[in-house]
Amino acid sequence: MMMIFGVPLAVFMGQLTLGLVNGxxxxxxxxGLAVIFGLLKIVNFAHGAQYMLGAFATLLAFQYxxxxxxxxxxxxxxVVGAFGMLLERYLLRRISHLDHLYGLLLTFGLALIFEGTxxxxxxxxxxxxxxxxxxxxxxxxxxxxxxxxxxWVLVAALAMCLFTWFMIERTRLGAYLxxxxxNSQLMQAFGVNVPLLITxxxxxxxxxxxxxGVLAAPLYPVSPTMGxxxxxVVFAVVVIGGMGSILGAIMTGLAMGIIEGLTKVYYPExxxxxxxxVMILVLMFRPAGLFGKEA
Amino acid sequence: xxxxxxxxxxSIAVAAATSMAISTAxxxxxxxxxxxxxxxxxSGTYRDLAGPGGLxxxxxxxxxxxxxxxxxxxxxxxxxxxxxxxxxxxxxxEWIDRDNxxxxxxxxxxxVSIAVTKVVEENNKLAIISGSxxxxxxxxxxxxxxxxxxxxxxPLANGTAKxxxxxxxxxxxMLTADYAFGHALEGDVTKVVEESGGEIVGGVRHxxxxxxxxxxxxxxxxxxxxxxxxxxxxxxxxxxxxTASQFGLTQSGQQLAGLLIFLNDVHALGLQATQNLLLTxxxxxxxxxxxxxxxxxxxxxxxxxxxxxxxxxxxSTMHYLKSVEAAGTDDPEVVRAQMAAEPINDFFARNGQxxxxxxxxxxxxxxxxxxxxxxxxxxxxxxxxxxxxxxxAYRPLSESQCDLVQN
Amino acid sequence: MADAQTxxxxxxxxxxxxxxxxxxxxxxxxxxxxxxxxxxxxxxVFLMKVLCFALFAxxxxxxxxYAGLLSFGHAAFLATGGYITxxxxxxxxxxxxxxxxxxxxxxxxxxxxxxGILAIRRQGIYFAMVTLALAQLVYFVFVQAPFTGGEDxxxxxxxxxxxxxxxxxxxxxxxxxxxxxxxFGFAVIQRTVHSPYGQVLKAIRENEPRAVxxxxxxxxxxxxxxxxxAALAGLAGSxxxxxxxxxxxxxxxxxxxxxxxxxxLLGVSARYxxxxxxxxxxxxxxxxxxxxxxxxx
Numbered sequence: 001m002m003m004i005f006g007v008p009l010a011v012f013m014g015q016l017t018l019g020l021v022n023g024x025x026x027x028x029x030x031x032g033l034a035v036i037f038g039l040l041k042i043v044n045f046a047h048g049a050q051y052m053l054g055a056f057a058t059l060l061a062f063q064y065x066x067x068x069x070x071x072x073x074x075x076x077x078x079v080v081g082a083f084g085m086l087l088e089r090y091l092l093r094r095i096s097h098l099d100h101l102y103g104l105l106l107t108f109g110l111a112l113i114f115e116g117t118x119x120x121x122x123x124x125x126x127x128x129x130x131x132x133x134x135x136x137x138x139x140x141x142x143x144x145x146x147x148x149x150x151x152w153v154l155v156a157a158l159a160m161c162l163f164t165w166f167m168i169e170r171t172r173l174g175a176y177l178x179x180x181x182x183n184s185q186l187m188q189a190f191g192v193n194v195p196l197l198i199t200x201x202x203x204x205x206x207x208x209x210x211x212x213g214v215l216a217a218p219l220y221p222v223s224p225t226m227g228x229x230x231x232x233v234v235f236a237v238v239v240i241g242g243m244g245s246i247l248g249a250i251m252t253g254l255a256m257g258i259i260e261g262l263t264k265v266y267y268p269e270x271x272x273x274x275x276x277x278v279m280i281l282v283l284m285f286r287p288a289g290l291f292g293k294e295a
Numbered sequence: 296x297x298x299x300x301x302x303x304x305x306s307i308a309v310a311a312a313t314s315m316a317i318s319t320a321x322x323x324x325x326x327x328x329x330x331x332x333x334x335x336x337x338s339g340t341y342r343d344l345a346g347p348g349g350l351x352x353x354x355x356x357x358x359x360x361x362x363x364x365x366x367x368x369x370x371x372x373x374x375x376x377x378x379x380x381x382x383x384x385x386x387x388x389e390w391i392d393r394d395n396x397x398x399x400x401x402x403x404x405x406x407v408s409i410a411v412t413k414v415v416e417e418n419n420k421l422a423i424i425s426g427s428x429x430x431x432x433x434x435x436x437x438x439x440x441x442x443x444x445x446x447x448x449x450p451l452a453n454g455t456a457k458x459x460x461x462x463x464x465x466x467x468x469m470l471t472a473d474y475a476f477g478h479a480l481e482g483d484v485t486k487v488v489e490e491s492g493g494e495i496v497g498g499v500r501h502x503x504x505x506x507x508x509x510x511x512x513x514x515x516x517x518x519x520x521x522x523x524x525x526x527x528x529x530x531x532x533x534x535x536x537x538t539a540s541q542f543g544l545t546q547s548g549q550q551l552a553g554l555l556i557f558l559n560d561v562h563a564l565g566l567q568a569t570q571n572l573l574l575t576x577x578x579x580x581x582x583x584x585x586x587x588x589x590x591x592x593x594x595x596x597x598x599x600x601x602x603x604x605x606x607x608x609x610x611s612t613m614h615y616l617k618s619v620e621a622a623g624t625d626d627p628e629v630v631r632a633q634m635a636a637e638p639i640n641d642f643f644a645r646n647g648q649x650x651x652x653x654x655x656x657x658x659x660x661x662x663x664x665x666x667x668x669x670x671x672x673x674x675x676x677x678x679x680x681x682x683x684x685x686x687x688a689y690r691p692l693s694e695s696q697c698d699l700v701q702n
Numbered sequence: 703m704a705d706a707q708t709x710x711x712x713x714x715x716x717x718x719x720x721x722x723x724x725x726x727x728x729x730x731x732x733x734x735x736x737x738x739x740x741x742x743x744x745x746x747v748f749l750m751k752v753l754c755f756a757l758f759a760x761x762x763x764x765x766x767x768y769a770g771l772l773s774f775g776h777a778a779f780l781a782t783g784g785y786i787t788x789x790x791x792x793x794x795x796x797x798x799x800x801x802x803x804x805x806x807x808x809x810x811x812x813x814x815x816x817x818g819i820l821a822i823r824r825q826g827i828y829f830a831m832v833t834l835a836l837a838q839l840v841y842f843v844f845v846q847a848p849f850t851g852g853e854d855x856x857x858x859x860x861x862x863x864x865x866x867x868x869x870x871x872x873x874x875x876x877x878x879x880x881x882x883x884x885x886f887g888f889a890v891i892q893r894t895v896h897s898p899y900g901q902v903l904k905a906i907r908e909n910e911p912r913a914v915x916x917x918x919x920x921x922x923x924x925x926x927x928x929x930x931x932a933a934l935a936g937l938a939g940s941x942x943x944x945x946x947x948x949x950x951x952x953x954x955x956x957x958x959x960x961x962x963x964x965x966x967l968l969g970v971s972a973r974y975x976x977x978x979x980x981x982x983x984x985x986x987x988x989x990x991x992x993x994x995x996x997x998x999x
Contacts (some may be wrong), residue, residue: 011517018509037566057468083967100826101772104969108960124339126530128537138543142715144513147541163845220506229506232956239831244544264510269473271510272502273842280820283832287824321972380855380950388747388946390872406854414859417947437856474845474853502845503853540754 007265012279014144015167021150023159023257025212029230030237030249031164038181039201039243040090042103048231049111053080053254054213055222059129069132071217076214077207084206088199095200110183111228118224126223136216154213160211161250177201181244190249205245235274242292252290320336322350324367324625325395331357331612332390334383334411335401335426337375338531340504343559345403345426350596353400355596356612364619372396376407380500384414391418397625398615400425400589400608405429405476414443421627423615428555429476430483430690433654440627442634442653445607446577447474449658450688451554452483454575454679458661458680459522459552460491462573467500467552468520470535472527477503480526480554494656496520504531516544533564540568558602561664561676567593578603578617578643579662579677585642595691600674603643610643611655646685652697659688706970710748731803737881746877747945753884761934764891764919768900768964769927770907774830774959775817775837776935778834781844783810783936789849797905799862799948803883810936811838811929812833818928834956842953855950859943867966876945887934894930903927 007015029051036044044050059074061067067075087110095102135149168174180187180197188194213227220226237256240247258276263274282290333353335345353596355370372390376383382406390396391414399415402408403426411560412432415422422441430447456467467488471481477500485495497518499511513533515523523544525532532553539551553560554573578599580590589609593601619625639647639657642677645658662677670676692700758780765771788808790797821832844850853858861870870876892921896901906913906920914922943949952958 008517011514015510018513021509022507043830063510069985074387103832104772104827104830105963108963109967112960112964119338123342129804131541137542145516145543145547148542149541192499209663221534223549226506228957229504232838235831236835239828243827262511264501265514268499269846270842271505273838276531279835280832280839283824283828284820287828335856379952380857380948381946381952383945384948385747385751392747406851409854409857413947436846474851475851506909554877 010143016258016264017141017144017146017247018150018260019258020254021154021257022260023254024154024161025216025256026145026234026237027161027250027252028157028212028215029209029234029254030211030241030253031161031246032205033234034244034246034249035164035208036202036205037169037238038246039177039184040088040092040096040103040106040198041100042049043235043243044202044205045104045108045231046087046111046114047107047205047234048227048229050080050084050112050209050227051130051213051230052118052224052227053083053114053215054210055129055217055220055226056122056213056224057210057212058217059127062129069214072217073211073214077211080210080213081203081207085163085199085203087206088202092202093195093198094160111231115224115228122224124223124225126221126226129217129222131218140286149218156215157212160208164208165246165250233275236275240275240279240282240289245249245289245291248289248291298341302699316419324619325397327367329367329369329616329625330390330396330398330613331369331371331372332378332387332396332399333373333670334386334399334407335403335686336378337373338419339378341378341426343563343599344529344557344602345401345568345604345608348492348593348599349401349425350626351597351686352593352605352609355592356443356609356616359702360616364616364625365623365630367468369616374491378404378406378407380410383486384410386546387414387422391415391420395602397421397627398630398688400612401427402426402522403604406670407434408432412436412438414609415575415627416440419627421615422633423611426604430478431475431479433650433652433697435696437652437699439653439699442649442655444611444632444655446575446603446659447654447689448480448483448555449690450574450577450683452487453688454659454683455552455554455573456484456487456493457491458486458523459550459573463634464550464552465491465493466519467495467512467522467524468491468515468645469495469524469526470515471500472503472505472531473500474503477526481524484524484526484554484636491639492603492648501527502530503527505532506534508535509542510598511535512538512544515539516542516547516549520549522550522552524552525555525556529560530691532556533560536564536572541606542601543673549550557604558674562674564601565669566665566670569664570666571678574664574677575664575683576603576660576662576677577657578606579676579679580606581677582660589642593678606631610639610641613647614639633679646648648685650692652692652695652700654689656683656685656689717727718922734885734991737885739873741877746873750877750880750945751942753880754938754945755962755965757884757887757941757967758935758938759962760888760891761931761938762962763966764934766933766963768903768907769924771924771928772826772830773821773833773928773931774887774956774963775833775835775840776931776962777954777958778837779810779815779932779935779953780942780958780962781813781949782813782840782881783807783939784943784949784953785850785856786842787809787940788856788943791862791944792856792859794888795860799864799879799934799944801864803937803944806940806943807933807937811933814929814932814936815930816824818925821910821923822928824875834959837954837956837959841951841956844954850951853951855948856943857948859947861947864926870944879944880941883937887937889921890930890934892965896925899923899926927950 022034029044033044033047058072061072109215136151138145138147138152168177176192180194184194237252238249241252260271264271309586333350335349336342337346363369374386387399397422400423402424405427408424408427411422416438423444425444427447430449433443469481471477488698499514501511525535541634550571553574580586590601618630622629622633635649644657647655649655659684661680665676665678762776765773783806786809787802790805791802820831824832845852863869864879871897902918902923906923910920
């Protein structure tokens with residue numbers, strides 16, 4: 001058997017694949033954060049909670065309304081995104097003139113409120129959402145057995161990342177958005193409705209988090225605290241990639257998934273910590289992140 | 296100020312009086328009430344294991360006992376420790392300082408339990424631990440002021456690992472939660488497996504808690520071991536089992552051995568994912584007529600079948616109250632001695648006896664999770680394969696590191 | 703504008719400052735009186751918890767409120783103080799509690815300097831993220847290091863005898879010691895912010911480039927503020943460990959870093975309503991109350 005650093009090749013390849021799946025997840029979540037930061041200059045601390053809301057909405061919609069997975073995949077991001085727009089319109093906008101730290105604090109507070117409310121009703125032990133019938137079973141890749149659903153998560157998350165990238169880099173709306181990021185006052189002078197653009201952007205970012213939540217529902221136990229532990233990892237990803245950088249968020253998300261996956265083989269105890277180590281190193285040597293523009 | 300001083304002098308006086316009373320065997324119940332605190336995780340990961348159900352079980356015991364001991368009413372205090380040693384120790388300290396609580400029961404997370412035992416020892420009260428797994432509680436952490444009632448890691452490792460090796464599962468891969476409890480369980484299992492002629496071929500220590508087990512499961516698959524031992528608990532175990540079933544671990548010829556799995560875990564996971572899993576339990580609701588009768592009453596009260604911890608809370612509360620009654624006092628030393636003097640045989644414990652290190656030893660059972668075809672209803676989950684006699688199940692006193700044991 | 707007025711009537715400014723100083727002194731006296739009487743009204747252990755968290759929040763606010771630095775890793779200092787003190791007192795029975803606390807605080811200072819040197823070079827969000835990441839590494843060390851007891855925590859820390867002869871086993875004695883520690887920490891902060899150094903710090907918060915152009919080595923100023931803050935957070939953690947006789951991972955988790963932000967935030971917003979910044983301690987109080995009710999409710 002061929003070995004790579006003391007690990008059989010098959011296991012090594014398997015870990016890379018799994019790392020990629022997790023990475024696609026990180027990419028999706030950090031993409032939303034990056035988009036929001038890019039335009040609103042807000043570190044959306046509620047991102048984890050919004051991801052959690054997505055998963056919860058999927059679960060509850062199934063339990064009480066009988067809405068199936070596919071419909072949830074379409075509806076939940078819209079509903080949670082709309083909720084996000086309300087938050088932007090009635091809360092975040094009020095503090096947009098203050099230091100960016102206030103946005104961080106406000107969204108942090110919101111996250112705690114969402115979490116606390118749901119803990120009150122559902123406890124923290126979490127419920128399970130059955131994997132959709134279509135995705136039962138798995139694919140034999142030769143070096144590993146990959147459950148179909150994980151393959152789907154990889155595909156769906158990457159497709160969504162690609163779609164977002166295309167929207168922002170290649171469409172007129174995206175051009176407005178990018179311009180707004182550079183100089184929103186000038187945009188306003190050109191007659192673009194910047195406040196609306198901001199609301200939509202925030203809603204879109206939140207929708208992406210909710211989309212990730214729907215994808216996560218069959219994978220992990222759906223519990224009110226599922227977002228908070230993921231959140232700081234995703235932050236680290238965004239910071240490493242360079243805040244506000246779309247491409248940076250996607251690439252770093254994938255890379256971090258793989259690095260984390262390999263850590264799980266060579267030094268599993270540190271799997272939750274390695275990303276922060278990378279983050280410190282990056283911030284020491286490339287303060288604006290790997291893909292960020294130096295200020 | 297005077298108030299504080301008064302209560303202080305009063306409590307000193309009471310303490311002096313009781314210690315004198317012991318010697319003259321005219322003890323009484325402190326301030327005319329027996330006060331019991333119920334401390335457990337009421338909202339977190341371990342909620343379903345003990346939580347509100349455990350409180351209900353404790354209250355059932357008190358009600359069945361008649362609500363008072365020798366004319367002294369029984370009062371219950373309850374709190375959520377949120378699995379934090381900080382919160383748990385503070386709550387108990389406050390109960391003791393302000394409400395003069397005599398005994399604390401429940402107690403799930405090992406860290407909380409250990410913290411609480413230090414507080415009760417310092418204040419000379421009693422704690423009866425039903426939910427914790429760590430065998431260190433009656434080993435290096437033993438005190439004369441606490442009892443460990445339901446189970447610990449020693450019989451879990453001993454029962455399950457030995458049975459699995461005997462059935463031919465002689466090569467193991469250990470999936471261990473990276474903290475004291477996981478390490479202890481892993482150590483116990485390793486010892487048992489090797490003694491029974493098996494071999495540990497590999498292992499991985501995962502951070503606690505972990506939600507994504509895919510990478511570790513893949514490593515277990517790559518190890519070629521016949522058995523994947525899960526030295527973790529609660530949500531980690533549940534996640535590991537789910538992931539293993541998604542990755543077709545059992546289809547590829549490997550078997551899972553859950554070392555700490557509760558009825559509620561199996562119920563939540565479903566039989567599809569857990570079938571044929573071997574486990575060791577201190578009690579099972581459907582194991583005989585007596586157990587079933589109590590479980591039925593519990594079911595009416597709570598709406599779920601009790602775990603061994605919840606049943607143990609009832610049994611230990613009952614045993615405590617009986618001992619207070621027999622001793623005629625709630626003085627912890629006397630009650631503790633009385634509890635140890637009386638063997639325990641009820642719907643929960645068979646051949647139960649509290650040892651000098653505080654360990655309640657009783658018969659344990661090797662069980663197997665039923666297949667979906669075998670199960671007749673939602674809670675029909677285990678079949679009992681064999682009984683592990685009380686004197687074999689637990690760590691022998693000769694290996695004890697407890698100061699209370701003369702070796 | 704207020705500035706224009708002050709230029710026009712200097713005497714009014716002095717007058718106003720005098721009144722402010724008087725109000726502040728009155729507030730301090732009231733605080734001390736309340737603190738002395740409190741244990742006869744409320745449960746002393748609960749009050750000690752409030753005081754420890756209040757000190758922690760004040761330490762944090764020195765950084766956020768005066769230097770404008772948002773640290774997302776302050777739990778690391780709280781926990782470090784706690785673990786070091788706990789470990790020393792539990793392993794060396796001869797050690798008196800004040801020495802244990804001093805040792806815990808010293809280690810927190812060293813850690814603070816280390817964090818500071820690495821983080822000060824970054825600003826705003828990046829500063830917050832570096833501190834968060836460093837605190838995560840510290841958390842990892844505490845989980846792995848054998849002396850902390852990992853998830854089980856560090857237990858059985860003796861309260862011991864203050865200076866070798868005052869037993870702290872009695873809650874009342876313990877309370878007054880904690881109160882004294884709190885007043886000390888509080889005084890350090892007051893002295894810092896009302897000194898010329900504190901003025902420079904505020905200037906940096908308002909406009910750093912300008913402070914640089916005035917010739918101040920702003921990084922050095924910020925670093926000193928960071929270290930003082932870390933020291934006091936460590937002091938709070940050390941004291942807390944002596945009170946509760948245990949140290950656990952709860953204090954090291956990033957949620958604790960988040961909680962102290964919330965505690966402080968309530969205090970800072972109180973400032974906007976025209977109150978002085980001292981309400982920080984009240985928000986810490988409400989925070990501990992919340993914990994407390996969760997615990998017993």
